Amino acid sequence: MWLALFQIVIFPGFLFLGALSLVFEYVDRKLYARMQNRIGPPWYQPLADIVKLLSKETIVPCDADSHLFGAIPVFALAATCAAFLYIPIWSINSLMPFDSDLIVVLYFLTIPTLTYFLAGWFSSSLFAELGAIRAMTQLFAYEVPLYMALLGPALLAGTWSISGITAFYHQNPALLLVNIPALLVSIVTAQGKLERAPFDIPDAETEIVGGTFTEYSGRLLAMFKMTLNTELVVVAALISAIFFPLFIGGSAVVGFLLFLVKLLVVVFLLTLMRAALARFRMDQMVNFCWKVLAPVALAQILIDLIVKGALL
């Protein structure tokens, strides 16, 4: 009981994940800045931003349902934190593994996007509502390719448990090469999930100002910011657990450092993508997801099935 509480609140739960997310927000922003030939923020900037937001007044629009308006960010943050508990960090097993936890993690990761939609919808502001509708439309576009891309490796491993997938590829590292198309699809769709450029359509500031979060302020906005940051870490961790489950099973320290390195690689790719591309229009994004990414993910499933058949 006490151990579970420790795991949820401190490690690897809320506090550890929060700290890790601040580190990777810094890494993301610094890399982005350096790629653009700028100095970028100092290391404490993400923390300072959060502290600043926490100290600001929280304004709830008159027309908004104040209870729901305040509860939505909590749900968002709780869902991403919960998802992290099922992802292996330094060993093959996550802290609370069970059968089919991949499905649970994916559902947990869908919750933040739904909360963005609800947050925008209940803000009773034009920009927020436009952002909400865009977030929802985008969800329908990237979610299917993302799921299919993760389904392929799981099919090949023959398990729905992340720990099981990790263990399988740890034993058969050569089979990781089969999953390269799925890796690419999942990195691109992860960018859509995280609502970062070129898929930052729901909060494109030149079009709809702050998007979903236009009416949010103070600690509620801080919670949303933390959700976005933790989501980055969780998604990167998920991708590295499924696609790079290499060199694990050693000591906890080495495993942990390796975990950080893998996260860095994924975050680096996500940042590079953010810096290198112009924002898509909604119709282009939907077209791209359905006409390019979904077929690639589908092909991956076929390949995985064929490989699995050949191995048997």
Next chain:
Amino acid sequence: MEANFERENGVLARLNERFGLDIQGAAVKHNRVYLSIPEEAFMEALKFLRNELDFSHLCAITGLDTGENFEFLYHIAEPGGIVVTLKYKTKREDPVVIQTVLPVYPGATFYERELEGLLGVTVEGLPEGRQYPLPDNWPKGQYPLRKDWKPAKQNIDEPTKGV
């Protein structure tokens, strides 16, 4: 180098030939012709320049207050670089009504709206629209470009009161 302004004088000659205008008062410079014509002849002359001499580009419309008259200047250009400034005067008596040139130059909307807003003339044939360039809450009957209009003294060291 004293140029004889062949092209510029050619334009004047064509206008003279067609409308029998008095072109003695015209000023001719390099690439520039400034011609004052009677109000009645203006629209026909403008159409002639637009349609037959290829003065297809309306650069600007200037309205000015000369005290007893309002003067309107239409700066029109052709691709070769000649700009004709066609001017006419109307008696300054309220309300001053002039004709729109929109049928000849469709891009003239804002230039004519500016005449309405700043000089207080009525441009007949200009579609309804928000006044330009003065703000919506500008007092009625105040036209800054009239010579008898003086801006209110305001001490810029004092902050202006918010709305």
Next chain:
Amino acid sequence: MKTTGKMVPMLLNMLTKKSDTVLYPAVQAQVPDKFRGALKFQNDRCVGCKLCMRVCPANAITIEKVADKQFKAIVHLDKCLYCGQCVDSCNKDALENTQNFELASGDKSSLTREI
């Protein structure tokens, strides 16, 4: 030929380069020698012709007589355009532009200065 991700090599290359931005105000910004910054007045040269007052487009400078052949200049930094026309117009070189550009102040009255 149009492809996606054309900027990637440049973006990666930039990671190895020194950044182009500086941490102003921690790092001093440099302005060129003949920068038109705040005015400097040398009252021993001024003969009180007030030409600078007349040419100023913004009525930003006032020359006042303090004693016989003694003048002081009052500049309204909030009105000054830093065009330097007064410097050009002064026949006695009593005025000059300095390189000082950090003139912001939270108090408007402090912007009217005797120089």
Next chain:
Amino acid sequence: MEKDNRIMIPLGPQHPALEEPESFNLLLEGERIAAASVLIGYNHRGMEKAAESRTYVQNIYLLERICGICSHSHSTCYVQTVEALAGAEVPRRALYLRALIGELERIHSHLLWLGIAGHEIGFLSLFMYAWRDREIVMDTLEMLTGNRINYGMNAIGGVRRDITPEQAQKVLEAVDALQARTEYYEKAVLGEETVAQRLIGVGKLLKEDALRLDAAGPVLRASGVARDIRKDDPNGIYPELDFNVITDTHADVFGRTVVRVLELMESYKMIRQIIQQMPEGPIAVKVPARIPAGEAFMRYEAPRGEDVHYTRSNGTDKPDRVKVRAPTLANSAAIAHMLEGGYLADAPIVIAAIDPCFSCTDRSVRVVDARSGEEKLFDWEGLRKYSVAWYAKQGVDLSAASMRLRGD
């Protein structure tokens, strides 16, 4: 739903995408813009009136501040009218210096625009790179003139500052650096698929329409009309320079980007020629404070298009009337046309593509009933229903969710 399908959305006068307040009323039919009207005038500062109570010299600095980017264009155009009135023979070295600053200003303006375009389409790396490179040209201008934006280079009868050989060398170095960067943009930005997708076919302005609506500058040239005041009605030393008028046949935002990027190349070429050909000699002639009575009309190719000044003098030291028509006003009539028939999502980049100075989306939504023309306020519930219906047409059904969530 079909009968009342048109809503009016005001874009502006405050919007994060642009710098100056302008407002656009867009009549939407579904997601397409059926009609657009341009509301401008939020920035009227009464400069033409103010110019009547200032001397000719003071007016240089006043009119220079019409625009923060084309400051040299306005002051050059204005001093040209005054010099024509005074009959002043401006020294050739002064004309060369004016053209030098003018071309550096064009580089500044086009790089600024390139950055803004990157920002509008969510390509922040382009924004950062273009504005970084703009610093090079701004530093050069600062070195030559003493200021970064309002250069104060023009005087009536010449220019105020001469250029030293060391400075000329620095200008050439800056131009070399900028040319390398611009070549890179030509390759990497114009060849970037995601950029092209956002720009090609957006904000179409066909040649006939561009001419009919008196568009100016890069907007006109991107519609395939080779019209440039520097060639057609040149002032100063432009006839002595060898350069091409850049045109493009895309007639859309992509074409306008191509024209601006290639014009940068032409400007580099011209600056090299200017430095090479610049004669020795005085940089100004003295012009008396009182200008003889008369009138003069001048045109100047500002970075954003044709800038027009008309000055009438009455024999005193103050002008009787100064008329200014900035290029954005010439292009304003064309914006409405470019927006019509396009998508709402492309409106910011279409507006930005004429390189105006404008600002952001209004909070209130005014609705015009297309049949009666009657204006009424469109409440949130109505807008919500509208957006649900619109997205339903796109294949996303939100109506059930919305009913449940709202409890109705």
